Amino acid sequence: MEKSEEKESKQCEDEVSHLALDIGGTLIKMVYFSSSSSSCSTSAQKNGSEKDGIDASSENLNYSFLSGRLHFLKFETKNISECINFISSKHLQHYADVLCSSSLLMDGIISNSYLLRGSVNPGYRDDDALANDKNIIKATGGGAFKFADLFKEKLGIVLDKVDEMSSLVAGANFLLKAVHHEAFTYMDGQKDYVQIDHKDLYPYLLVNVGSGVSMIKVDGDSKFERVSGTSIGGGTFWGMGKLLTKCKSFDELLELSRQGNNKVIDMLVGDIYGGTDYAKIGLTSTTIASSFGKAVSENKELEDYRAEDIARSLLRMISNNIGQIAYLNALRFGLKRIFFGGFFIRGHEYTMDTISVAVNFWSKGEAKALFLRHEGFLGALGAFMSYQKNGITDSTNQLMEQHSSMPKSLFCTGNGFDSSTHADTKDNGYIECKVQIRN
Numbered sequence: 001m002e003k004s005e006e007k008e009s010k011q012c013e014d015e016v017s018h019l020a021l022d023i024g025g026t027l028i029k030m031v032y033f034s035s036s037s038s039s040c041s042t043s044a045q046k047n048g049s050e051k052d053g054i055d056a057s058s059e060n061l062n063y064s065f066l067s068g069r070l071h072f073l074k075f076e077t078k079n080i081s082e083c084i085n086f087i088s089s090k091h092l093q094h095y096a097d098v099l100c101s102s103s104l105l106m107d108g109i110i111s112n113s114y115l116l117r118g119s120v121n122p123g124y125r126d127d128d129a130l131a132n133d134k135n136i137i138k139a140t141g142g143g144a145f146k147f148a149d150l151f152k153e154k155l156g157i158v159l160d161k162v163d164e165m166s167s168l169v170a171g172a173n174f175l176l177k178a179v180h181h182e183a184f185t186y187m188d189g190q191k192d193y194v195q196i197d198h199k200d201l202y203p204y205l206l207v208n209v210g211s212g213v214s215m216i217k218v219d220g221d222s223k224f225e226r227v228s229g230t231s232i233g234g235g236t237f238w239g240m241g242k243l244l245t246k247c248k249s250f251d252e253l254l255e256l257s258r259q260g261n262n263k264v265i266d267m268l269v270g271d272i273y274g275g276t277d278y279a280k281i282g283l284t285s286t287t288i289a290s291s292f293g294k295a296v297s298e299n300k301e302l303e304d305y306r307a308e309d310i311a312r313s314l315l316r317m318i319s320n321n322i323g324q325i326a327y328l329n330a331l332r333f334g335l336k337r338i339f340f341g342g343f344f345i346r347g348h349e350y351t352m353d354t355i356s357v358a359v360n361f362w363s364k365g366e367a368k369a370l371f372l373r374h375e376g377f378l379g380a381l382g383a384f385m386s387y388q389k390n391g392i393t394d395s396t397n398q399l400m401e402q403h404s405s406m407p408k409s410l411f412c413t414g415n416g417f418d419s420s421t422h423a424d425t426k427d428n429g430y431i432e433c434k435v436q437i438r439n
């Protein structure tokens, strides 16, 4: 393609800025902002008084607003080349150093909406800039270290590493403060959104259930301590589930678990106590006494068990364990609210129900398990927001949420990009928002 044609074709795509990555042990999470395609304008329009995509009514002397989307995408880390191809197909790497010279501030709320302030450069960089090797994007997670050379080699991108725990906390704080209907409880099939009072947010326990589990006591905006963790997490569920059931995808394993009956494999209190409760110590006959315990006394091979029942027992064992350790840590520090994030949760009803029951059971109703709508993107959002540290320092509200659409399949089309090959559309989505830009 001729250079001029290439430039022209880029001008017809969404205009992208502020890309951040969280490269975890199992999944890569990506967040980026793009001005909506309707705002894809000609240079004449851009330079003229009519600015497509910019809400003129919101303009003031210093700022105007650019409508767009905050995109959320995930890829499997083992298929990192798909992430690299996506960045390349969308030309995202070319916006990298524009981003570092710009800034974002997102720490407040305007009438259930949030506003992202930054200097978004809607233009395109010249060929010299495209050719230089100073493209830098914010990245967190272990993969920001592990794959730094790969990104440099394949895309000419330098990964600017952001601490994983700081990113998780920044992402969670932002979501809890700025996004309406972000946190919810889930119990007995009922989902209830919880309105968070900004002045009464801290302290809380953040439990991020990724491949492994991190438990972080959060006391303020950048005030936190990782107080515990466990290696029995999402990777354990997926890894053991894959071996035991032979299923091919995480979603298949979750679906199996939905149809299973854990009592077939788990040893219940009633199995030990002849069908009765052990009331003296508060255990009902249906309480699991020993996960997978029935397999010991029954003369059965793995093949004799239904994959559904194995998946159910496994999910219950791991979710219970996480709920219990989370509660014990909340108890250690007198924390009443426990927020669960990470892609293991996956908005899966049975997972959330099991965790809620565990927290409720152990705390005797004192502590509450809360879940987050953007559960898997805490780290990526935190890294995304770290762009703000490079620039403007005033701190009014920055990202205006107009309409949140999660989960949703979109924007994985075009540019020869096949959504079905690399991205699980159930988890990809976007938030409609406005970026405040300096005039």
Ligand SMILES: Nc1ncnc2c1ncn2[C@@H]1O[C@H](COP(=O)(O)OP(=O)(O)OP(=O)(O)O)[C@@H](O)[C@H]1O
Residues within 6 Å of the ligand: 023, 024, 025, 026, 027, 028, 076, 141, 142, 209, 210, 211, 212, 213, 233, 234, 235, 236, 237, 238, 250, 251, 341, 342, 343, 344, 345, 346, 376, 424
């Ligand atoms: N499509 C999927 N493919 C694989 N795992 C998935 C998928 N969807 C959800 N999961 C679950 O999410 C977990 C990964 O969650 P997450 O992305 O939050 O962690 P990570 O960043 O990869 O791990 P870590 O933070 O420990 O490095 C997996 O271990 C699995 O349990």
Ligand SMILES: CC(C)(CO)[C@@H](O)C(=O)NCCC(=O)O
Residues within 6 Å of the ligand: 024, 025, 141, 142, 164, 210, 211, 212, 213, 214, 228, 229, 230, 231
């Ligand atoms: C190592 C990390 C932080 C990588 O994300 C995560 O997988 C984790 O918290 N694992 C649990 C490690 C532990 O504390 O036992």
